Amino acid sequence: xxPRTANLAAVLRALRTGPxxxxxxxxxxxxxxxxxxxxLAELAERGLVRPAGVLPGNGRPSRLxxxxxxxxxxxxxxxxxxxxxxxxxxxxxxVLAEHAETVDVAAAxxxxxxxxxxxxxxxxxxxxxxxxxxxxxxxxDSAAAVLRLAPALRWRxxxxxxxxxxxxxxxxxxxxxDNDANLGALAExxxxxxxxxxxxxxxxxxxxxxxxxxxxxxxxxxxxxxAGHIAVDPSGARCTCGRTGCLETKANLAxxxxxxxxxxxxxxxxxxxxxxxxxxLKHRVRRGDQRAATAVHELGVALGIALSTVxxxxxxxxxxxxxxxxxxxxxxxxxxRVELAAHAQSGLHARVVPSELGLRAPLRxxxxxxxERLFADPTLAPGTEEASV
Numbered sequence: 226x227x228p229r230t231a232n233l234a235a236v237l238r239a240l241r242t243g244p245x246x247x248x249x250x251x252x253x254x255x256x257x258x259x260x261x262x263x264x265l266a267e268l269a270e271r272g273l274v275r276p277a278g279v280l281p282g283n284g285r286p287s288r289l290x291x292x293x294x295x296x297x298x299x300x301x302x303x304x305x306x307x308x309x310x311x312x313x314x315x316x317x318x319x320v321l322a323e324h325a326e327t328v329d330v331a332a333a334x335x336x337x338x339x340x341x342x343x344x345x346x347x348x349x350x351x352x353x354x355x356x357x358x359x360x361x362x363x364x365x366d367s368a369a370a371v372l373r374l375a376p377a378l379r380w381r382x383x384x385x386x387x388x389x390x391x392x393x394x395x396x397x398x399x400x401x402x403d404n405d406a407n408l409g410a411l412a413e414x415x416x417x418x419x420x421x422x423x424x425x426x427x428x429x430x431x432x433x434x435x436x437x438x439x440x441x442x443x444x445x446x447x448x449x450x451x452a453g454h455i456a457v458d459p460s461g462a463r464c465t466c467g468r469t470g471c472l473e474t475k476a477n478l479a480x481x482x483x484x485x486x487x488x489x490x491x492x493x494x495x496x497x498x499x500x501x502x503x504x505x506l507k508h509r510v511r512r513g514d515q516r517a518a519t520a521v522h523e524l525g526v527a528l529g530i531a532l533s534t535v536x537x538x539x540x541x542x543x544x545x546x547x548x549x550x551x552x553x554x555x556x557x558x559x560x561x562r563v564e565l566a567a568h569a570q571s572g573l574h575a576r577v578v579p580s581e582l583g584l585r586a587p588l589r590x591x592x593x594x595x596x597e598r599l600f601a602d603p604t605l606a607p608g609t610e611e612a613s614v
Contacts, residue, residue, distance in 0.1 A: 226602065229264075232256050233603045236264050237273060237292075241316075241600065244277040246287035265290055271606040272296055273316065273599075292316050297599055297606055300354040301591035302342055302389070303405070304361045306330055306377040306429050307498065309338075311345045313354070314592040316599065318415075322349040327498065331379045338378070339385070343392035355605060356598030357395065358591040359385055360405040362430055367447045370402040376465060377429045401594050406432030406450060407441045408590030409547045412582055414439055415593045419543035419576070423535055425452055425528065426548035426587070428499065431473045435539055453477075455531040472531040476524055478549055482506070484520035500584065503552045510556060518556070525557040529564020532577075536569040547580040554579025 226234075235254040239245060247265070251258040268274040277291035294316025303310040310325040324345060330338045346357075363375025370386030386400040393400075410424035414436040424434045431453030435442045443449050453473035454466050461470030462480075474480060478499060485506055486492040492502055492509075509517040532544055546554055546561070561577050569575070580586050599605055 230602060230604055232260065232264055233268060234601055236261070237268060237603050238600050240274060240290065240292045244289040244291040246280050246289055248287060250290070268603060269293075271603060273603055273606055294599075294606075296352065297596075298350060298352055298354045299592050299596035299599075300346060300350060300357045301588050301595055302346060302357065302359045303588045303591065304330060304338065304342065304359065304378065305405075306362070307495070309342050309345055310588055311342075311349045312588050312592055313349050313351065314596065316596055318589075318592065318596075320592075321351065324349050331377065335380055335383050335388075339388045339392065343389060346389075346393060354393075354395070354399070354595065356399055356401070356595040357389065357393065358401040358403065358408070358594035359389060360408045360587040360591045361385065361402060362405050362428065362432065364448050364451075365402055365404045365407075367401070367403050367407075367443060370397070370400065372402060399598060401598075403441070403591070403594065404432060404434065404450070405587035406547070407434035407443070408588075408594065409580070409582075409586035410434030410436045410450075410545070410590070411441055411593055412586045412590035413545045413547070413580060415590070416582070418545060418578065419541070421540070421542045422545060423450075423532075423539055423541040423543075424545045424547050424580070424586070425532065425535075425550065427476060427478065427546075427550040428548045428584075429477055429479065431476045433535065435541065452531055452535055455534050457527045457530045472527060475527040476531075476550075478502070481520055481524055484523065485509070485514075485517040499549060500552075503549045507552065510553075521553055521556045522560055524553075525560030526564055528557060529561040530568065532561060533565050533568035536565060536575045541575055543576040543578060545578055545580050547582070547586050548584060551580040551583045551586075 239253045247261045251261050273294050274290050275293040277289040279286040297316050299314045301312045309328050312323040313321045361372050362377050364373040366373055372383040372385050374381050385402045387397050390397045390400045406426045409426050414422050422436045426432050433450040433452035454471045456470050457472050458470035462474040463469050464471035464474050482492045558577050
């Protein structure tokens with residue numbers, strides 16, 4: 226990357242946090258103030274920035290600049306066991322289009338599943354995307370953009386990026402793939418929830434992601450954050466990983482619903498989907514259903530026991546309960562806090578909050594990652610007519 230491209234990227238990234246003046250940009254980006262007008266002119270010609278009024282204050286007013294990028298489309302895709310989703314945003318993160326469909330992805334198989342996902346992408350895209358990111362529930366080699374293992378999908382060593390790039394007629398490097406919990410953590414970090422943040426997402430499986438200073442920490446092979454396999458009950462059920470008493474045996478959605486209701490209960494009806502079943506469970510807890518309330522409380526205790534290990538090892542400033550855990554946050558946060566205070570060395574210092582993005586956090590994180598391709602190299606945006614800032 227040339228020094229000028231690096232400076233363009235620095236300016237564009239700085240504006241991701243909001244409007245800034247030329248003086249502020251020079252200070253934040255470490256470039257000469259005299260160079261900023263030329264950089265802004267090029268970004269404006271590429272349709273990426275625009276004027277944003279003036280900075281209030283005494284003396285000569287400073288003109289502000291903000292992100293434009295209304296025609297720079299970031300495509301976020303999500304693959305779940307029973308659902309495919311797509312969202313298109315502009316550079317500021319504003320949602321331009323979104324759609325989801327119920328699909329039995331495991332039954333469809335890899336190729337048909339990717340066909341359906343591509344069809345969904347074409348449905349929401351208003352034009353060629355600047356980048357694509359796909360959230361998947363499994364172990365992802367993000368550097369190779371390969372899904373190594375997704376038990377819920379029954380996919381192994383799936384070259385997701387290449388398959389989607391071919392279907393969308395894009396270069397392979399335009400498509401990123403990441404674990405859904407990592408992307409949930411990225412979304413929460415981008416929303417300003419915390420700079421050292423651990424995200425624990427609940428669904429058919431349980432996954433975690435850690436973001437430090439806005440960067441996903443992946444580990445040597447990209448599999449960091451798998452908190453679902455922390456042991457919380459030595460005498461508990463056998464986990465799919467082969468061990469006993471993993472958090473996932475108590476905290477995956479099916480396990481919670483089994484604890485909350487007898488077989489044959491509507492809570493077990495897959496036709497309701499994740500949101501429908503969790504909503505029904507919430508209604509029961511509010512009405513005083515003792516079995517449902519006990520199941521949710523015991524879930525909170527199990528989460529707290531597992532998170533006490535996470536907090537001791539990673540020392541995050543905030544723990545975010547995501548996925549379906551967020552929907553039950555009003556009953557989960559307190560038992561998690563109690564267990565952290567009892568078991569974690571730094572448990573009193575870590576905030577515990579439910580995700581405000583809920584089940585959609587991974588998709589929002591994917592949109593952020595998809596846009597990152599252009600923030601890293603603004604020259605990917607074609608030049609337009611001359612513009613001034």
